Amino acid sequence: MVRDWMTVGWKMLIVRGVIGIVFGVLAIVWPISTAIALALLWGFWALMDGIGSLTQALRPEAKGSRLWLIVLGVIALVAAFFAIFSPAVTAVTLTWILGIWLIVRGVFEAVGAFTTNHVTPRWFLLLGAAFSILLGILFAANPGAGAVGIAVFLGVVALLWGATFLVAGLSMRRLMAAGPEAKV
Template structure:
């Protein structure tokens, strides 16, 4: 039984690795299309989330939280509408929001670096804060390029994961053949 599981396992690892590499190559080759596709996917997720919140709001057990669930559902549906009808603007907006979040996070990291006792060296916390603030400024200042950059980083990550899955699949295959 174990041999059958490992045999199927190495094949699936190889398939996952090949899919990761293909996705990575496509994301790097067409980063704008990747960013737009991710915005569309987020839009469809927001659509299902909004519908789910509205359905949940009208269930009998949602008495006290009904207004909150309706509000969340409507906000999600509005966000989904904009994401699906204008994915390029959505990708840019999400990158801008990410930039602001990174700046705020960096400021809090910087404040934390100079407060109370830390196990981590202070210089490392300051470096992390500076990187968050710098990346946040870059994203907020040019969100279009930031969205493309995120797509390229996603592509490179997919290439690395794909190679790791292929390597693991071949190692498992080798182990199965030797057993």
């Protein structure tokens, strides 16, 4: 029984690895299309979230929170509308918002570096704050390039994950072929 599971296991690792590598290459080769596809996916998620919030608001149990659920549902539906019908603008806008968030986060990290009494070295916390602020400025200053950069980064991560799964699957297959006397 265990041998059958292991056989399926290495095959699925190889399949996952190949899919990851293909996705990674496509995301790197076509980063604009990847950013638009991600914005579309986010738009459909926002659509489902909005419909879910409005549905939940109509339930009898939602007495005190009904107004908030309706407001959240309408906001999600408006965001979904823009994301689905204008995904390029949505990708740029989300990158711009990410940039602002990174800047604010970096400022708070810098302040935290001077107000914390943890053992973590202050220079390490300041370095992290500087990276957050720098990346935030880069995203906010040029959100189009930031969206493309995020897509390329996602592609590189998928490529590395795919390669890892592929190597793990091939290694497991080699161990399975060696028989039970092979050491892990």
